[in-house]
Amino acid sequence: MTGTALTFTRATLVRDLAISVRSGGGWFYAILFFVVFAALAGIAIGPELPALASAAPAINWLAAAFAIQLTVTDVFEDDFRDGSLAIIAAEQTSLFPYFFAKVIFVGLIVATPMILASPVILTMFGISPVHIMGAATLLAIGIPSLVLTAVFAAALTAGLRAGGLLAVVIAAPFLAPPLIFGVLSIETYIANGIFWSPETFVLAALSLFMAVMAPPFSVIALRLGLE
Amino acid sequence: MTSYSRQITLQARNLGCDRSGVPIVRGVNIDVAPGEAVQLFGVNGSGKTSLLNLFAGHYRLAEGQIGWRIGDEEWETISPLNSVLYITHTPPMKSALTSLENLRFWTHSYGVPKANFEDTAYGALDRVGMMGHAMTRTGKLSAGQKRRLDIARAIIAGREVWLLDEPSAAIDSEGAEMVAAIISEHLGKGGIAIAATHDTLGVASKKLVIG
Numbered sequence: 259m260t261g262t263a264l265t266f267t268r269a270t271l272v273r274d275l276a277i278s279v280r281s282g283g284g285w286f287y288a289i290l291f292f293v294v295f296a297a298l299a300g301i302a303i304g305p306e307l308p309a310l311a312s313a314a315p316a317i318n319w320l321a322a323a324f325a326i327q328l329t330v331t332d333v334f335e336d337d338f339r340d341g342s343l344a345i346i347a348a349e350q351t352s353l354f355p356y357f358f359a360k361v362i363f364v365g366l367i368v369a370t371p372m373i374l375a376s377p378v379i380l381t382m383f384g385i386s387p388v389h390i391m392g393a394a395t396l397l398a399i400g401i402p403s404l405v406l407t408a409v410f411a412a413a414l415t416a417g418l419r420a421g422g423l424l425a426v427v428i429a430a431p432f433l434a435p436p437l438i439f440g441v442l443s444i445e446t447y448i449a450n451g452i453f454w455s456p457e458t459f460v461l462a463a464l465s466l467f468m469a470v471m472a473p474p475f476s477v478i479a480l481r482l483g484l485e
Numbered sequence: 486m487t488s489y490s491r492q493i494t495l496q497a498r499n500l501g502c503d504r505s506g507v508p509i510v511r512g513v514n515i516d517v518a519p520g521e522a523v524q525l526f527g528v529n530g531s532g533k534t535s536l537l538n539l540f541a542g543h544y545r546l547a548e549g550q551i552g553w554r555i556g557d558e559e560w561e562t563i564s565p566l567n568s569v570l571y572i573t574h575t576p577p578m579k580s581a582l583t584s585l586e587n588l589r590f591w592t593h594s595y596g597v598p599k600a601n602f603e604d605t606a607y608g609a610l611d612r613v614g615m616m617g618h619a620m621t622r623t624g625k626l627s628a629g630q631k632r633r634l635d636i637a638r639a640i641i642a643g644r645e646v647w648l649l650d651e652p653s654a655a656i657d658s659e660g661a662e663m664v665a666a667i668i669s670e671h672l673g674k675g676g677i678a679i680a681a682t683h684d685t686l687g688v689a690s691k692k693l694v695i696g
Contacts, residue, residue, distance in 0.1 A: 340575050340576075349570060349642075
């Protein structure tokens, strides 16, 4: 990327962070949803610690997946509605710097708080303290695939009415692989103490795969949305 | 007043544009040489904005062709890199940010050196009569004031090709004169402008009636 592209990525990121801090704490919803979902799941499962502990990896991943999907759907909406996106697309050489700014934005305000909160959730579910940090790290390895899937779905549905729900439906099949291998990698780690299990490698591969696939297809989707 | 280093010519032949399979625009020819402006007239829904979106590269041509040329170089089918400035019908200003912060974002998008930002931005704000609102959040500004801010963006951009969708909408008559003066200055530097308007633009321009 050229200096101009980097400048534009940073400018977009700074702008979005400033807007999100000033507009009534919308950034807080994702982490709130994450914690509430996990807490309710815990209540539904009941007070048996072994049952809670065995459900913990699945609950942790499901909560993250849904919290990300539901809060990221409108990440392009404002720029789409006020014409910013049409202007950026017409005036800039490429939409990639803009897209990367959005991904970093979501990573900072949605994914990072979730990774930081997951040790609390796992402790609540009775995972032993020795495994807490490892399990949270596994979430961090897989969470890029969740974020990129969500941003891609948001790009596809930008400007559509009720696009939010559609985005969740579109993203659903893409969420299955990270959920399967995310949960398996934590279970393997807790059962055998192996952090870099084959499941972990697949999880990392899924994140890398989305890192390669999501940007070009999202940029194409955004341009098609303007047509 | 220095001229633009690139003098851009635009030529459109037999343009056609469809929306959802329905023909909107047919058989439009446009020639714009450096320093010229074209005004698109037409009733609502006649396809003025669609034409601008064709030039912006958002819509696909149903028929015809668009040619761009820098100086005497070869004709190209897409606009020269970093030449287009687009004023859409809604000023793209975020209500949670101040006028200056909004302009800062757009200034970065045009690659204006950081060191010059304050001078450039305040100069442009002064020009559009918004100096007193530099620190006001744009959510508190009127529609006309936001439009003035968007004109400041045009000044800062330093682009050669201006696509203008109702540039004077919601602006008072005094402000419309100011917009006309800014467009004239842009044309004086060898820039080109294509404007969709209902009123007169206030600058010498070719007139084209659509639909």
